[in-house]
Amino acid sequence: MSEKDNLQNADGNEETKATANQATESTGAETTQDATSLENPTTDENTNSTSEQVETNEETKTETVEEKSNSHVDEIDESNAEDAEDESNSERHTLEEKDYHAMSMEQLVKEFDSLLKQQKVQTIKSHVDEIRSEFNAKFSELLEEKKEEFINDGGNEIDFYYSTPTKKEFNSLYKEYKSNLNAYYKNLESSLKSNLENRLRIIEEIKGLINVEENINTTYKHFKELQEEWRNAGPIPRDKYNNAWNTYHHHVEIFYDFLHLNRDLRDMDFKRNLDQKLKIIERAEELAKDDNVNRAFRELQVLHKMWKEDLGPVAKEHREDIWDRFSNATKTIHDKRQAYYADLDKAYEANLERKEEIIAKIDAVAQDNANTHQAWQKKIKTIEALRQDFFNAGKVPIKVNEATWAKFKASVRAFNKKKNSFYKNLKKEQYDNLQKKLDLIKIAEDNKDSEDFETVTPLMKKIQSDWKKIGHVPRKDSDKIWHKFKAACNHYFDKLHAERNAANKELFEAYEKKSKFLEALKDLKLSGTPESDIETLKAKIDEWKSLGNVPHSKRYIEGKFNKALDDMFGKLKMDKTEIEMIKFENKLEALSQPDDTRLLDNEHNFIRKKIDEVKGEINQLENNLQFFSNVDESNPMVKDVLNNIENHKNNLSIWEEKLRKLKDMY
Structure with a gap:
């Protein structure tokens, strides 16, 4: 049922059905009375034999073939009764069915917004209801998780509040939807009431046609005008639809029986109606072969509506045959649709099995103990993937939908509880680590300006080593304390290096001289005479030594000089032992350091x-x-x-x- 509280009885559907049944009984009695009154025609033109009058009454009292009740026809009638209340109802059947269960909250909001902007508000109710259900379920799960984290962090449950921009946007869209829907139904109520009154007036006028003293052709023309008015009368309340149509159809039948006085007009209408109904039957039989059962069913609804509302009766000898053909085609489509939904139920059962497997995997992950941040991060990613698999697994049977969702939420909640417990303990450890690092920062800042380098330098190196051994701290504090510690240490060591650079100025000057000397040595040309070349190399060695010592960090330059000497000595043709000893003496000079x-x-x-x-x-x-x-x-x-x-x-x-x-x- 649509959300039209002002069109429903407060006690629910049962009372509505009862009221409809009473209305049907009342109308039936009234129409029988009207039919009986035809036995006493008021004009001589309408006088006929008693046998003709009896035949007319018997035909009128006989239940029409189309009114025989079958489940497959009842389903069409019920759908058309719903559509009768709102002519745009048929549009909702053409909306694309989407798997909202597999969508994220952001995607659901986007779909909701698209429906509001692109579709009529009265056609999207089922889609909006499903979107709202899925959104609320997902947000509820997120809310529970955030609430648990809030409480675990020491918060008071009564103070907890959580929302997101996505939630606020959804609430805004739903408020707009309800406002638009209420405005639509407020306007529809007046229209439905007016249309119903108009249709009842048309029925009354058709009832009165058989008592009008005028030319039969004029009466027939008036009848056709009333039929056209009926077709264009607009939607009426669904609980009045079948009763109104049955009453209308009943009096149309009576009028056609009345037309036996002018059989040409009646037979012409009967033939036209037969031709149109045969076309409808042929189309229905084509639809019975269509594999798209939902599309076939929707068009079949239209055909039934045309059969009932747009066309009148046919000759009595054809009524049962054409109805049986139409009913059989309807039954074929109905049975295929039932089979389609049976297959759909099987698919839903398969989806249920898949979701049960996913829930079992979530339980297994939750039961597996992990003691490190890296292990928990891996488990969190696994759970996120399983959650997405759950949403992508498709719909399950309606009867177990809520239970399956509850079971899934319970499994995820159990995992989150263990995760939160781990991180709660981890946070305690991190705050302990934070205090330890704050203590080291105090030491660094207290000593950063010290000039007792011999004592403080080992201390500063030690606290740097200790810092590395301390574990993680809360992320929000990590960068801040690191920059503070680093600044204090850098301040001290910059001061230390400046002091040492001043003391080692001569060493750095010696390094610069040796770098230039080494560069010039590459261009040295030997004479080829061993004795002369030995003296040259010895002189170079003495000159190198005279340049002085270099800083400890620059001693690699001695190795470069020794390699250059090795290359030059290697070119000399003289005693190997003498060469080795000359090179070794130079090496000893480089190794010799004061103290x-x-x-x-x-x-x-x-x-x-x-x-x-x-x-x-x-x-x-x-x-x-x-x-x-x-x-x-x-x-x-x-x-x-x-x-x-x-x-x-x-x-x-x-x-x-x-x-x-x-x-x-x-």
């Missing part, structure tokens, strides 16, 4: 290790010679071993000389 023997210690350990390795190699080769005790030394294999031993001994002498030089540095 810091760590580099020399490392080199000392390295040389000791190399001496041990070479001695081990020599011992191994000498042991291998024992296998050649009966072989002449001219043997190639023996010669190779002896040469290898000699090379290792030479290397050993170089490493031992390096060790002596190194010991002299201490």
Whole structure:
């Protein structure tokens, strides 16, 4: 039923049905009385034999073929009765059916807005009701989740309020819809009442035609005018529709029976009505073959309305045959439609199974314990995907729709409860971490201006290390405290570096000189005479040393200089040991640092290790010679071993000389 409270009885549909039945009984009695009054015609022109009068009365009292009740016809009548109240009702059947269940709240609002702007307000009720139901369900779920988070964060339930721009927009659209709908029905009420009065007047005038003393052709013309008026009389209340039509049809039948006095006019109308009804039957039989059952049913409604409202009766001998054909085509379409909805029910059952599976998966995810933020974020994404799958799974049978939705919400709520519990504990831990970091900030700020670099530098490095070990803090505080801590540390270390840069000014100047010296060394040309070239390289080494030490962070430049020397010494044709010792002496100069023997210690350990390795190699080769005790030394294999031993001994002498030089540095 439409939302027309002013057109319904307060007690509901049962009272409405009872009132309609009483009206039908009343009308039936009245029309029978009118039919009986035809037995005493008032003019001689209308006088006929008693047998003709009896035949007329019997035809009038006989129930018309079209009024036989069948379930498939009743369904058409019921739909047309609904459409009779509002002529635009048929438009609502042409609106595209959409799966609102699968839409987000934002999409639902967009659909609602589109319906309001593009469709008549009286045609969108079922769509709006479904959109509203889905929107409220989704918003209710979101509201419960936000409320639980609010309470978990320490809020008082009585203070909770939550809304969104989407919710406010939806409320505004629904308010506009209700306002427009109420205005429409207020205007419709007056129109329905006026149209009903007009139709009852038409019926009364048709009833009076058989008692009018005028030429039958004039009476027939008046009758046709009244029929045209009926067709254009407009919509009436649905609970009056079938009763009004039956009464109208009954008196039309009586009038046609009355026309037996002028059979030519009656037969001409009968033929015209028969031709039109046969065309309707042919179209109905075509629709019975159409696979689009909803479209076929909608057009069938129109055909039934034309059959009842636009066309009159046919000759008695054709009535049953054509009605049976029309009824059979109707039954075929009705049965196909019932089968379609049966298949739809099966699809809904399959959707229900799918949704039950999704709910079970949500329960499984909720039961799985997770102890890290990353794990919970992964679970949240999984639940969001399952929620979307649930909405995309399609409709379920109406009888289980609410129960399925409630079960789904309960499963999601159980997950959210565990999630909120985890994050509540995590927030407590984060606030503890926040306090720890605030303590470190205080230390940093208290010492950022200190000039006791020897004492404070290790402290500042330690609190930087401690900061990294502390876990996450609340997101809203994270950036703010980090910038505060970083600013204090940077302030101290900038001051420290400025102090050191001032103290190490000479070191940086030496670095600049050595960089330029190294660049110029690339262009050095050797004479090709070993003695002269050795002196040249020694002079370069002495010049390099005279440039002084460089900052610790720039010591890599010594390695670059040594590599350049290696390349130059490699080109000299002279004793390898002498070259190695010249290079090593230069290296020792670079390793030697005031008050810091760590580099020399490392080199000392390295040389000791190399001496041990070479001695081990020599011992191994000498042991291998024992296998050649009966072989002449001219043997190639023996010669190779002896040469290898000699090379290792030479290397050993170089490493031992390096060790002596190194010991002299201490």
